[in-house]
Amino acid sequence: MNRLLSRIRRAAGATRRRLAPSPEVAAWRRACRLAERTPRYTHGEIELGPYTLQYSDLLTLCPQWDDIFVRRSLAFTTPAQAPRILDCGANLGLASLFFKRAYPAAKITAFEADPAIARMLAANLRRNGAADVEVVAAAAWIADGDVAFCGDGADSGAIADHARPASRPAERVPAIRLVDRLARERIYLLKLGIEGAEAAVLADCEPALGNVAAILLEVHEFDPDRRQAPAVLQLLERCGFAYAVTHVTPLPWLPEATGAAAHFPGRSSVWVEAVSAWRRSRS
Structure with a gap:
């Protein structure tokens, strides 16, 4: 029963994230859609969350944003x-x-x-x-x-x-x-x-x-x-x-x-x- 409840909670959480993504996820999705129609190595500017960013290649900016701001791969704690x-x-x-x-x-x-x-x-x-x-x-x-x-x-x-x-x-x-x-x-x-x-x-x-x-x-x-x-x-x-x-x-x-x-x-x-x-x- 506990395992079933855990699965249900995880599924519900995944659904919530799809329907109401965090600002970081929403920004990443929007950037990915834009990257699909942007030629490689085209310089430009984009708003991602609270940031306005210059970029040299939008296709490679997207996974950087996902890694750092969505997955928080660089998070650390210190007093x-x-x-x-x-x-x-x-x-x-x-x-x-x-x-x-x-x-x-x-x-x-x-x-x-x-x-x-x-x-x-x-x-x-x-x-x-x-x-x-x-x-x-x-x-x-x-x-x-x-x-x-x-x-x-x-x-x-x-x-x-x-x-x-x-x-x-x-x-x-x-x-x-x-x-x-x-x-x-x-x-x-x-x-x-x-x-x-x-x-x-x-x-x-x-x-x-x-x-x-x-x-x-x-x-x-x-x-x-x-x-x-x-x-x-x-x-x-x-x-x-x-x-x-x-x-x-x-x-x-x-x-x-x-x-x-x-x-x-x-x-x-x-x-x-x-x-x-x-x-x-x-x-």
């Missing part, structure tokens, strides 16, 4: 009223806006390597009440200076050495060595969405990760012969973090590795893992 946050791979600024909604006094630095996207990022933050977020138009990397970067006109630009197949030609963009930022102050949350460069950057940052309380990162697995997750997770353990792999998203539209389809047809060998890491309790 601090003004947590220090580094948003690496900030793209159009949705993550920083989400953090600001939860913690209005948060002190955030947002890094974005793609010059055109970085300009939209800064505009979106200014226009939506987050002008105090520091915007750094540079790649979070393992050295200061510049680095070859392959933009894609949307949300998947990457440092050339870590770019996925079929990326656009590279350009030189500014780069900052992230470990230097970590070494100079305590960071509550380090968010890393840097499209394949996360293993290299985390390895370089290892000496300073003691200054970081929590990490939200994406591990991009583009090559079955060079999986990054084992090294990343082992590094987190060495640095005193517990972790959870919270979601795995296959990327079947990307080119498969040679021979992968022959063994397991219909299964993607390319994916991205969402990982949450936090300081282990001291016993």
Whole structure:
């Protein structure tokens, strides 16, 4: 009987969500309908919930909104009223806006390597009440200076050495060595969405990760012969973090590795893992 009641409640809840969706879900649905008739890589502006956002590609903005504001994949709790946050791979600024909604006094630095996207990022933050977020138009990397970067006109630009197949030609963009930022102050949350460069950057940052309380990162697995997750997770353990792999998203539209389809047809060998890491309790 209890199981039956639970099923009925879940079904009733699902019906309510369909008939009376939250503002975030309603905004996502409207954006998806608009994206269906909007050509790819068309710049524009859209109202999503309380925000007015510039975008470079509406089709890739929609899943970002769903992930961050509907599914709340970046939600975290802290007693601090003004947590220090580094948003690496900030793209159009949705993550920083989400953090600001939860913690209005948060002190955030947002890094974005793609010059055109970085300009939209800064505009979106200014226009939506987050002008105090520091915007750094540079790649979070393992050295200061510049680095070859392959933009894609949307949300998947990457440092050339870590770019996925079929990326656009590279350009030189500014780069900052992230470990230097970590070494100079305590960071509550380090968010890393840097499209394949996360293993290299985390390895370089290892000496300073003691200054970081929590990490939200994406591990991009583009090559079955060079999986990054084992090294990343082992590094987190060495640095005193517990972790959870919270979601795995296959990327079947990307080119498969040679021979992968022959063994397991219909299964993607390319994916991205969402990982949450936090300081282990001291016993």
